[in-house]
Amino acid sequence: MSELSDFDDMYQEVIIDHYKNPRNSKKLSGNYDETKAHNPFCGDEIELQLIISEDRIVEKISVTGRGCAISQSSGSLMSDSVYGKSIEEVKNINLNVRAMLKDEELSDEDLDSIGDSYAIEGVKKFPVRIKCALLSWAALKELIDKY
Amino acid sequence: MDLERIRKDFPILKTKVNGNDLVYLDNAATSQKPKLVIDSLVDYYENYNSNVHRGVHTLSVKATNEYEKSRSKVREFINADKDEEIIYTRNASESLNIIAYTWGSRNVNKDDDIFITPFEHHSNIVPWQELCKNKKANLKYIPLTESGDVDLDKFKSMIGTKTKLISITHMSNVLGTLLPVKEIINIANSTPAVTVIDACQSVPHMPVDVKDLDCDFLCFSGHKMLGPTGIGVLYGKFDILNEMPPFLFGGDMISEVTYEDAKWNDLPYKFEAGTPNIADAIGLGFACDYLKNIGMENVWNHEIEIGEYIFSKFKSLDNFEVLGEKSKEKRGGVVSFSHNKVHPHDIGSGLDQFGVAIRTGHHCAMPLVRSYGIVAASRASVYIYNTKEEIDIFINRLLEVEEYFK
Numbered sequence: 001m002s003e004l005s006d007f008d009d010m011y012q013e014v015i016i017d018h019y020k021n022p023r024n025s026k027k028l029s030g031n032y033d034e035t036k037a038h039n040p041f042c043g044d045e046i047e048l049q050l051i052i053s054e055d056r057i058v059e060k061i062s063v064t065g066r067g068c069a070i071s072q073s074s075g076s077l078m079s080d081s082v083y084g085k086s087i088e089e090v091k092n093i094n095l096n097v098r099a100m101l102k103d104e105e106l107s108d109e110d111l112d113s114i115g116d117s118y119a120i121e122g123v124k125k126f127p128v129r130i131k132c133a134l135l136s137w138a139a140l141k142e143l144i145d146k147y
Numbered sequence: 148m149d150l151e152r153i154r155k156d157f158p159i160l161k162t163k164v165n166g167n168d169l170v171y172l173d174n175a176a177t178s179q180k181p182k183l184v185i186d187s188l189v190d191y192y193e194n195y196n197s198n199v200h201r202g203v204h205t206l207s208v209k210a211t212n213e214y215e216k217s218r219s220k221v222r223e224f225i226n227a228d229k230d231e232e233i234i235y236t237r238n239a240s241e242s243l244n245i246i247a248y249t250w251g252s253r254n255v256n257k258d259d260d261i262f263i264t265p266f267e268h269h270s271n272i273v274p275w276q277e278l279c280k281n282k283k284a285n286l287k288y289i290p291l292t293e294s295g296d297v298d299l300d301k302f303k304s305m306i307g308t309k310t311k312l313i314s315i316t317h318m319s320n321v322l323g324t325l326l327p328v329k330e331i332i333n334i335a336n337s338t339p340a341v342t343v344i345d346a347c348q349s350v351p352h353m354p355v356d357v358k359d360l361d362c363d364f365l366c367f368s369g370h371k372m373l374g375p376t377g378i379g380v381l382y383g384k385f386d387i388l389n390e391m392p393p394f395l396f397g398g399d400m401i402s403e404v405t406y407e408d409a410k411w412n413d414l415p416y417k418f419e420a421g422t423p424n425i426a427d428a429i430g431l432g433f434a435c436d437y438l439k440n441i442g443m444e445n446v447w448n449h450e451i452e453i454g455e456y457i458f459s460k461f462k463s464l465d466n467f468e469v470l471g472e473k474s475k476e477k478r479g480g481v482v483s484f485s486h487n488k489v490h491p492h493d494i495g496s497g498l499d500q501f502g503v504a505i506r507t508g509h510h511c512a513m514p515l516v517r518s519y520g521i522v523a524a525s526r527a528s529v530y531i532y533n534t535k536e537e538i539d540i541f542i543n544r545l546l547e548v549e550e551y552f553k
Binding site: 010 | 489490491493500507508523552
């Protein structure tokens with residue numbers, strides 16, 4: 001479907017790649033924090049596990065689930081974007097991703113902070129799918145806000 | 148049936164979606180509207196907009212006449228006896244709620260049974276759940292056979308003097324299969340129960356005769372049958388409606404009001420409090436005219452043909468499964484399907500890029516869709532204006548989308 005530019009903007013190659021080969025999808029062991037996010041309307045599910053180190057860094061992350069290409073790839077991309085980042089950085093990235101999907105103006109620095117998850121930017125042209133893209137980020141917010 | 152001519156009557160079919168000709172296959176959600184219906188709305192607002200039932204001036208008389216004429220058209224369309232048996236509502240959901248709140252609250256008591264089927268739309272589940280919670284009554288489901296159809300023998304063994312209400316869909320909005328409503332009504336007649344038919348997917352697509360069905364109530368929405376949104380119908384047998392208390396109170400539903408009390412107006416006005424949806428009711432009358440002119444037998448035969456065509460296409464595809472494939476019941480022009488890998492929302496977004504509109508999700512029938520071990524499905528549903536060529540486009544594009552996500 002290469003002639004369909006909007007569609008390809010949403011389903012970028014990197015999105016399809018993360019959908020087919022999700023990163024950080026191995027369940028954690030040890031002392032981790034865990035939450036589930038669920039969209040009852042389409043059944044999309046994201047399961048998120050985190051280990052935050054003593055110096056408040058995302059030391060380990062696991063994202064699993066089932067659902068559409070957008071929700072699942074977004075979870076995988078998110079894990080890459082926040083791995084090794086501090087709690088404060090993660091909170092900031094979370095805000096920036098939301099702002100990006102709302103098509104708000106972002107500074108270069110804020111855009112850079114988003115990292116690989118910039119790939120989901122094309123979803124903003126498909127408002128009904130923004131919820132799919134934000135499912136994993138909602139789960140992340142729930143866990144991170146405790147710190 | 149002259150498909151080419153019919154298609155010309157629907158202005159929206161000329162619309163381009165994402166650069167492609169629109170292929171509209173979401174008719175079970177809402178149908179498109181012919182020019183005749185659209186024009187009737189404009190005509191009302193431009194030429195005789197006025198309130199009904201109380202004015203003595205020319206426009207009010209004309210508006211009242213057209214509003215009541217529409218009621219007669221609807222009555223004739225479903226072969227009811229009297230105009231008084233046709234109550235205008237917003238939609239089938241409101242019609243079902245009226246029954247639950249008025250007939251239900253008066254006649255359903257503790258430990259009574261209400262029966263529905265596992266195929267129901269949320270609008271024919273939730274009002275009964277609420278009624279049963281309030282009354283401490285039981286909501287029961289008619290069991291299914293191995294092929295996934297209603298098990299009438301088991302049903303017979305479950306009913307009795309405690310059975311107060313049986314509410315069933317005429318045609319599943321997910322599976323597209325017809326339910327044996329006549330047999331169920333026959334069985335129900337051995338109990339004190341009233342019978343309710345959710346006819347949202349049948350009245351728009353096939354001949355429906357309330358006298359032949361002998362149901363006590365029948366509910367449907369105008370917007371699924373070429374009519375405007377915001378207008379629906381509650382049919383009820385005169386004697387039962389007449390006994391029922393009103394649902395909403397206010398203007399138009401009274402015959403006499405003192406500072407202390409009020410007397411209720413006659414049917415159907417007792418159930419139409421406040422200024423009704425005049426324009427859209429008139430529009431629905433024109434939708435009935437349009438369908439009657441084509442002939443409901445012709446509409447139904449066309450949809451069976453296109454439905455079978457879709458069904459046969461899916462049978463030849465790997466990786467796709469049609470929901471309710473094993474059913475032995477007759478099916479119309481609704482086919483829901485799932486893919487063993489690609490999520491319905493990806494399918495729906497993909498097809499949309501090609502101008503093909505289908506529905507994805509749980510189709511307001513969460514329990515049924517879940518019973519297939521999935522949380523969401525894709526659905527193609529047809530109407531009089533859909534062609535086999537459109538189905539070919541749909542299937543070809545579907546395969547392209549599948550390839551994209553493979």
